[in-house]
Amino acid sequence: MSAIICVQDLSYRYSPAAPLVLKEINFEVQTGEFVAIMGPSGAGKSTLCLALNGIIPNFFGGNFYGQVSIFGQDTIQLSVTQLAQNIGMVLQDPEMQLVTNSVEDEVAFGLENIKVPRDEMRSRIDEALEIVRLKGYELKHPATLSGGQKQRLAIAAALALRPKVMVLDEPTSQLDPIGMEEVFSIIRELNHRYQMTVLLVTHDSERVAEYADRVILMDDGQIVADCQPAEFFFSQMLNEAAAVRLPQVTEFFAGFRKKFHLIPDPPIVLSTATEQLQRIWPEVTFTPTQYKDPTIDPKLLGEPLISARDLCFTYPDGTEALTGISLDIHAGECLAIIGQNGGGKSTLVKHFVRLLKQTSGDLKIYGRPAMEYSVGELARRIGFVYQNPDAQIFCKTVEEEVAFGPANQLDDEVEVKRRVKAAMADMDLEQFNDEHPLALSKGDRERVAVAAVLAMEPEIIIFDEPTTGQDKLGAQRIAQIIDRLHKQGRTVIVITHHLYLLPGYVDRVVLMGDGKILRDAALREVFHDVDILRETYLSPPQIVEFSHEIDRISGFRSNSLTVEETLDLFHPKSSTPNSGGPSFEKQELREQ
Amino acid sequence: MIASGYIEHFQSNSPIARLDARVKLIMVFSVLILVFAWNNPIHLGCLVLAIIILSLLGGVPLSYLWKLILISIPFGIILTLIHGFFNKWFGTTPLLGPVPDWIPLLGGRLTMFKEGTLFGLGMAFRTFALMLAIPMVISTTDMNKLVLGLIDYHVPYKITFVFTMALRFAPLLIEEMRAIQDAQRLRGLDTSKMKLTRRVKVSAAMVVPLILGTMMKSTQLEIALQAKAFSGTNDRTYLHEIKMTRTDWLVGGLVVGGTILAVLLRIFYGFGGFTFISVYAR
Numbered sequence: 001m002s003a004i005i006c007v008q009d010l011s012y013r014y015s016p017a018a019p020l021v022l023k024e025i026n027f028e029v030q031t032g033e034f035v036a037i038m039g040p041s042g043a044g045k046s047t048l049c050l051a052l053n054g055i056i057p058n059f060f061g062g063n064f065y066g067q068v069s070i071f072g073q074d075t076i077q078l079s080v081t082q083l084a085q086n087i088g089m090v091l092q093d094p095e096m097q098l099v100t101n102s103v104e105d106e107v108a109f110g111l112e113n114i115k116v117p118r119d120e121m122r123s124r125i126d127e128a129l130e131i132v133r134l135k136g137y138e139l140k141h142p143a144t145l146s147g148g149q150k151q152r153l154a155i156a157a158a159l160a161l162r163p164k165v166m167v168l169d170e171p172t173s174q175l176d177p178i179g180m181e182e183v184f185s186i187i188r189e190l191n192h193r194y195q196m197t198v199l200l201v202t203h204d205s206e207r208v209a210e211y212a213d214r215v216i217l218m219d220d221g222q223i224v225a226d227c228q229p230a231e232f233f234f235s236q237m238l239n240e241a242a243a244v245r246l247p248q249v250t251e252f253f254a255g256f257r258k259k260f261h262l263i264p265d266p267p268i269v270l271s272t273a274t275e276q277l278q279r280i281w282p283e284v285t286f287t288p289t290q291y292k293d294p295t296i297d298p299k300l301l302g303e304p305l306i307s308a309r310d311l312c313f314t315y316p317d318g319t320e321a322l323t324g325i326s327l328d329i330h331a332g333e334c335l336a337i338i339g340q341n342g343g344g345k346s347t348l349v350k351h352f353v354r355l356l357k358q359t360s361g362d363l364k365i366y367g368r369p370a371m372e373y374s375v376g377e378l379a380r381r382i383g384f385v386y387q388n389p390d391a392q393i394f395c396k397t398v399e400e401e402v403a404f405g406p407a408n409q410l411d412d413e414v415e416v417k418r419r420v421k422a423a424m425a426d427m428d429l430e431q432f433n434d435e436h437p438l439a440l441s442k443g444d445r446e447r448v449a450v451a452a453v454l455a456m457e458p459e460i461i462i463f464d465e466p467t468t469g470q471d472k473l474g475a476q477r478i479a480q481i482i483d484r485l486h487k488q489g490r491t492v493i494v495i496t497h498h499l500y501l502l503p504g505y506v507d508r509v510v511l512m513g514d515g516k517i518l519r520d521a522a523l524r525e526v527f528h529d530v531d532i533l534r535e536t537y538l539s540p541p542q543i544v545e546f547s548h549e550i551d552r553i554s555g556f557r558s559n560s561l562t563v564e565e566t567l568d569l570f571h572p573k574s575s576t577p578n579s580g581g582p583s584f585e586k587q588e589l590r591e592q
Numbered sequence: 593m594i595a596s597g598y599i600e601h602f603q604s605n606s607p608i609a610r611l612d613a614r615v616k617l618i619m620v621f622s623v624l625i626l627v628f629a630w631n632n633p634i635h636l637g638c639l640v641l642a643i644i645i646l647s648l649l650g651g652v653p654l655s656y657l658w659k660l661i662l663i664s665i666p667f668g669i670i671l672t673l674i675h676g677f678f679n680k681w682f683g684t685t686p687l688l689g690p691v692p693d694w695i696p697l698l699g700g701r702l703t704m705f706k707e708g709t710l711f712g713l714g715m716a717f718r719t720f721a722l723m724l725a726i727p728m729v730i731s732t733t734d735m736n737k738l739v740l741g742l743i744d745y746h747v748p749y750k751i752t753f754v755f756t757m758a759l760r761f762a763p764l765l766i767e768e769m770r771a772i773q774d775a776q777r778l779r780g781l782d783t784s785k786m787k788l789t790r791r792v793k794v795s796a797a798m799v800v801p802l803i804l805g806t807m808m809k810s811t812q813l814e815i816a817l818q819a820k821a822f823s824g825t826n827d828r829t830y831l832h833e834i835k836m837t838r839t840d841w842l843v844g845g846l847v848v849g850g851t852i853l854a855v856l857l858r859i860f861y862g863f864g865g866f867t868f869i870s871v872y873a874r
Contacts, residue, residue, distance in 0.1 A: 055818045084821035095764060096809055097816035099757065101735045108831035110820040115829045122831075143763070157820065355774055379780045390804060391768065392775035394797040408780035438804060452779065 004165060004197050005029040005052060009066035012047060012056060016063060021047045023221040029199065034191045036208040037201045039218035040243045041442065041471045045201045048218065049169045052199065053087040054078055081114050088158030092170040092469070094150035103129070104138040106153055107160045114161065128156040132186050147341060148179025152186055165197040166190060172204065173469045176341040176497055178537045184211070203471050206542050209233060209247045209268035219243055233268045245472040248500065248543040248563055249273035255567045260284060270542060274549040281553060285571040288556035293507070293522055303367055304328035305460060305491060306352055311361035313347055321347040322515045325361070329493065331459070334486040336502050336523070337495045339512035339536060345495045348512070349462050353384050380409055383453035387465040389445040390438070398432045398448055405456040423455035443477060450481055460491040467498045479505055499527070500541035503561040511536060528559050602731050604651025609732045612840040613741030615847070616729040622851040623725040627718045629855055630864035633710050636717035643724045650732035657724065664723045668716030675712025676704040682866055683707035711866055735759070736832040743826070744834070750824040768805050772798050
């Protein structure tokens with residue numbers, strides 16, 4: 001193997017007055033390697049990607065120190081055309097990288113720019129679309145493709161230029177689970193089958209563990225780790241303040257190791273985790289357990305706050321977005337709505353705040369038909385937090401921003417001030433009173449957006465995909481906010497694709513697909529309903545898949561949801577009289 | 593159908609849709625010349641009717657055309673009223689008014705004149721023709737062929753690219769604007785109950801996140817273009833090609849010939865001029 005990319009002493013700042021975003025970066029990438037770049041938001045990952053394909057400094061300018069070479073050639077010396085043919089680039093936002101009006105034109109765009117003759121262009125388009133499995137879509141408009149198809153098209157557009165290296169900057173962070181699977185399978189195929197060198201920026205630890213040959217961890221513009229995935233996750237496991245989420249099986253074995261002192265190197269993928277468990281099975285005691293969550297008799301819940309019966313919604317162009325939706329949401333529930341994009345999740349919750357009006361069926365909010373409310377009236381009772389905080393920030397100071405909602409509702413200035421103060425205290429924003437909201441960090445802006453909704457003192461709060469594009473800390477922070485609001489007695493509805501975040505926070509899951517409710521049950525029940533998840537192309541958290549492997553080994557059916565619950569299934573061997581084979585503390589299933 | 597705000601594209605295989613983009617561009621130029629050469633409401637009305645018929649034949653749905661006309665109607669009414677009340681150039685035959693003497697301040701004033709009203713109506717048709725002519729071409733023409741047509745007329749590629757980008761990204765901006773408006777409504781903002789000054793202030797507040805979002809998006813777009821080796825020069829190849837058929841030459845010739853004839857008739861015989869109709873007005 002030879003080095004295809006060589007980065008030496010690379011430091012960079014966007015302007016002379018700005019701080020360094022890359023600091024003394026040094027690494028090499030060999031031909032055919034699959035390198036994952038991980039790290040928290042703002043660590044410099046995207047800037048590094050732009051430096052690899054010469055867009056930094058050739059296009060952005062700034063202060064560039066050190067050297068980046070591709071095949072031994074300095075990127076500063078190469079033209080845009082040469083660079084694009086060496087390094088293909090796929091960005092995070094599927095919308096903003098597709099610039100033409102049809103699939104074939106999108107693939108042709110780069111080829112036209114590098115002056116490929118028409119006949120050759122045709123064959124390269126066919127070849128690229130074949131690889132990303134988009135043959136037959138040539139004349140479709142990119143806007144009509146799903147998120148996963150759009151990203152595959154972006155990959156095809158880069159592939160057509162026949163680059164040696166593919167750099168992908170969080171290509172799946174805005175996709176639904178199907179889209180993620182589609183894109184990851186293509187990336188793996190490019191690396192395995194076509195021996196393409198891949199550099200992938202992602203927060204998806206489970207997939208990094210499975211696909212990558214090597215992980216580079218960045219923090220504050222520096223490389224803080226550069227090693228093989230097993231070694232990487234092992235070191236992260238020992239680090240309490242790890243910036244990267246561990247694969248759940250690694251987390252499980254880390255706990256196992258503490259409890260039993262048995263596993264020298266915890267596994268990082270599901271298959272090896274299962275093998276490891278089989279190997280050590282005779283040395284531990286397994287207690288098959290059926291966990292049972294506390295349930296409340298629906299009669300005791302009282303009148304539902306939101307009640308939908310046979311709710312249907314059809315868009316003006318004839319697209320049926322919701323059909324026959326019936327559900328009740330009671331006070332104090334924490335409910336997650338999950339499913340693929342286009343399944344009707346956002347369309348449904350927009351009915352709860354009257355941004356949409358049903359085509360047929362009944363919707364009652366606080367016992368009154370929803371039609372009787374205006375958007376403003378409902379806003380007093382139901383808060384709605386968008387995925388992108390920046391779309392809901394429009395005032396000059398944080399205080400004004402938080403006061404915007406209550407000031408629209410109330411004439412009593414003293415009450416407005418009281419609410420603003422309370423909401424800001426609740427979200428730890430007091431120190432930012434007079435700051436411009438857009439001058440804050442993304443995490444702080446999110447809290448401003450939540451505080452702005454909280455100041456209206458709604459009883460129900462809806463979060464629409466709050467964790468999309470978030471790193472480990474960002475996702476955890478949002479989960480904590482949701483938990484805190486729920487514990488304060490508020491009813492919380494959250495739409496998300498990040499299923500691993502739900503256990504511990506959410507009681508009930510509504511699974512939607514094709515505008516219908518496919519399943520409405522307790523979280524545990526839905527996550528262990530393998531058939532329905534498979535049918536809807538959803539993957540449960542890795543630990544739930546691992547618990548199914550445990551079921552296969554033990555012959556018993558357990559239903560753990562978290563790493564802690566799964567660990568509780570195992571006990572030291574000495575505590576049981578049996579030895580020589582799998583031991584069971586209790587043969588009867590116990591309920592907790 | 594792909595929506596791009598004001599302009600939408602409709603797939604069709606009708607003879608009008610199949611015409612070469614260059615011929616359709618000639619048709620737009622011809623409309624531009626005729627709307628400014630003529631000021632007679634009958635001629636301009638016929639031109640609007642011709643554009644509507646050609647658009648319908650090209651596969652543009654009547655509902656879409658009607659939407660565009662509805663947008664133009666307020667301008668049309670304002671133009672007609674302004675000319676009706678204040679344009680005395682072609683005659684002062686009263687149509688309505690003046691306001692009865694017993695009404696204070698306005699009594700004995702504000703007469704609406706027949707000639708001015710008819711002239712204003714012509715101006716309204718001129719607005720309709722301009723509003724409908726561009727979508728007539730763009731809505732019925734494949735974007736690639738339109739770009740190649742413009743390139744053939746020596747329009748720099750950079751300009752045609754900006755034009756196609758605007759069509760591509762206009763819906764995204766509209767969507768973003770709606771999301772911000774929705775976010776404001778969800779914070780209890782009800783513009784219908786507001787005074788105009790407050791409404792303007794609130795609308796202005798929307799500009800900040802919109803500009804910020806647009807700037808972030810344009811930076812991403814620039815990166816994507818760089819990664820696709822975009823330089824903006826005309827020195828590039830094209831996947832598609834356009835060829836003029838015999839029908840294209842014939843239609844193009846007829847349009848050019850017809851326009852020249854109409855202009856000559858206007859210059860030498862006043863055809864399409866307002867004096868033509870002022871006779872009937874009396």
